[in-house]
Amino acid sequence: MSKNVLLSFKGNKQIDTEIKLTGSKSECNRALIISALSKGSVSVENLSVAADTVTLNQILTRLNSEKELADQYTTVDVGPAGTAMRFLTAFLAIQNGKFSLTGTERMKQRPIGILAEALKSIGGNISYKENEGFPPLQILGPFKQTDKNVKIKGDISSQYISALLMIAPSLPLGLTLEIEGELTSKPYVEMTLAMLEQVGISNDWNENTITINPQSFSTAKLYVEPDWSAASYWYAIAALADEASIFLPGLNGYSLQGDSKITEIMANFGITSQFKNGGVFLKKEPKIVERKIFDLKECPDLAQTIVVICAALGHDATFTGLETLKIKETNRVLALQTELAKIGVKFIEKNLSYKLDCSGLHFPEKITISTYEDHRMAMAFAPLALKIAAVEIEEKQVVEKSYPYFWDDLGKAGFSVNDQG
Numbered sequence: 001m002s003k004n005v006l007l008s009f010k011g012n013k014q015i016d017t018e019i020k021l022t023g024s025k026s027e028c029n030r031a032l033i034i035s036a037l038s039k040g041s042v043s044v045e046n047l048s049v050a051a052d053t054v055t056l057n058q059i060l061t062r063l064n065s066e067k068e069l070a071d072q073y074t075t076v077d078v079g080p081a082g083t084a085m086r087f088l089t090a091f092l093a094i095q096n097g098k099f100s101l102t103g104t105e106r107m108k109q110r111p112i113g114i115l116a117e118a119l120k121s122i123g124g125n126i127s128y129k130e131n132e133g134f135p136p137l138q139i140l141g142p143f144k145q146t147d148k149n150v151k152i153k154g155d156i157s158s159q160y161i162s163a164l165l166m167i168a169p170s171l172p173l174g175l176t177l178e179i180e181g182e183l184t185s186k187p188y189v190e191m192t193l194a195m196l197e198q199v200g201i202s203n204d205w206n207e208n209t210i211t212i213n214p215q216s217f218s219t220a221k222l223y224v225e226p227d228w229s230a231a232s233y234w235y236a237i238a239a240l241a242d243e244a245s246i247f248l249p250g251l252n253g254y255s256l257q258g259d260s261k262i263t264e265i266m267a268n269f270g271i272t273s274q275f276k277n278g279g280v281f282l283k284k285e286p287k288i289v290e291r292k293i294f295d296l297k298e299c300p301d302l303a304q305t306i307v308v309i310c311a312a313l314g315h316d317a318t319f320t321g322l323e324t325l326k327i328k329e330t331n332r333v334l335a336l337q338t339e340l341a342k343i344g345v346k347f348i349e350k351n352l353s354y355k356l357d358c359s360g361l362h363f364p365e366k367i368t369i370s371t372y373e374d375h376r377m378a379m380a381f382a383p384l385a386l387k388i389a390a391v392e393i394e395e396k397q398v399v400e401k402s403y404p405y406f407w408d409d410l411g412k413a414g415f416s417v418n419d420q421g
């Protein structure tokens with residue numbers, strides 16, 4: 001099977017297309033955990049085809065059918081899915097079985113200690129099977145809650161907090177979570193609370209403390225919106241094309257997803273977003289880009305998209321709020337630095353901010369982009385095919401994590417997409 005894909009865009013760089021995006025993996029993975037905790041009273045509509053969601057769904061379905069085997073060890077492998085790892089750590093901690101929770105080699109380098117220790121502090125029986133603070137984990141039930149108060153650092157990953165919030169209503173004492181330090185990726189915590197509210201779970205968020213009392217889930221349907229992080233690549237395509245008119249059905253202006261901020265960010269680049277006919281229309285208007293500073297603390301998954309857009313447009317800029325990028329699917333800072341160097345662009349780290357220096361920007365005839373097991377490296381660099389005659393993206397299957405039909409959709413929009421050895 002071919003591993004790489006070669007992209008090009010022949011003729012005028014005009015994009016006129018309609019792309020139906022799959023559901024948000026963040027919303028789906030919350031919906032699946034909430035549905036499992038609700039013991040069936042909550043159902044999910046518009047499930048994503050993202051591999052991270054398919055994996056979590058399969059795991060939860062299997063766990064449900066194996067309940068009677070509570071004395072045996074169950075190995076649960078989340079692959080590269082960060083949300084599945086974090087959400088399942090909390091979910092499994094309150095089940096009756098014995099679990100070994102693991103993932104890819106990269107997952108074993110992504111920290112879990114903050115969440116595991118928080119769960120241990122309220123009665124969870126969790127230990128590290130290899131390295132202290134990292135997966136794989138051994139998780140043993142049954143769970144006996146010993147405390148309702150948890151302190152948790154907020155600046156490493158918001159997923160730890162979301163994981164705890166989702167189990168909170170099912171705990172005999174509920175939970176009072178005190179977030180220490182600055183909260184990163186805050187819209188994802190708001191998404192968790194909003195989805196819990198949709199199924200009848202109330203919360204009290206006061207400054208840095210969130211309380212959820214023991215409550216039962218109402219009978220409800222959670223509807224999953226298409227993925228705004230995936231939409232960001234279409235904004236990038238619009239930004240790099242000469243002309244663009246793109247319709248993305250199903251997206252709306254009142255999203256739970258923080259990455260919907262892409263509409264606002266891309267307005268700076270002349271890409272307008274008009275919500276009508278049940279979706280969003282992107283149009284490219286002539287515009288001189290003036291914005292020089294981008295703070296992406298609330299939308300870290302947009303970082304690669306926006307950095308590559310700026311680089312390709314030769315737009316020097318400063319980025320902040322990227323502290324968590326080094327512990328995602330790959331060290332995204334290093335990956336960006338290495339790949340941007342191939343077009344002469346520097347991404348310089350200085351005092352918690354990053355300067356993009358495009359003074360050496362050049363477009364070679366052909367470029368090959370490494371993806372480091374990171375779907376967003378592949379998708380963020382693919383739009384460069386509107387500027388460079390041939391763009392080869394390595395390990396094309398990485399996109400499956402969140403957007404399996406990405407290459408097909410590029411083909412639909414007029415890119416030529418050819419498998420390479």
Ligand SMILES: O=C(O)C1=C[C@@H](OP(=O)(O)O)[C@@H](O)[C@H](O)C1
Pocket residue numbers: 025026027083156157158159162184185188300301324
């Ligand atoms: O809760 C979620 O669904 C996510 C939260 C974010 O992670 P961090 O909170 O670790 O930044 C984001 O990067 C990830 O893709 C999905």
Ligand SMILES: C=C(OP(=O)(O)O)C(=O)O
Pocket residue numbers: 080081082083084301328329376402
């Ligand atoms: C960081 C991401 O995912 P996760 O943390 O869920 O692996 C992502 O999708 O960009």
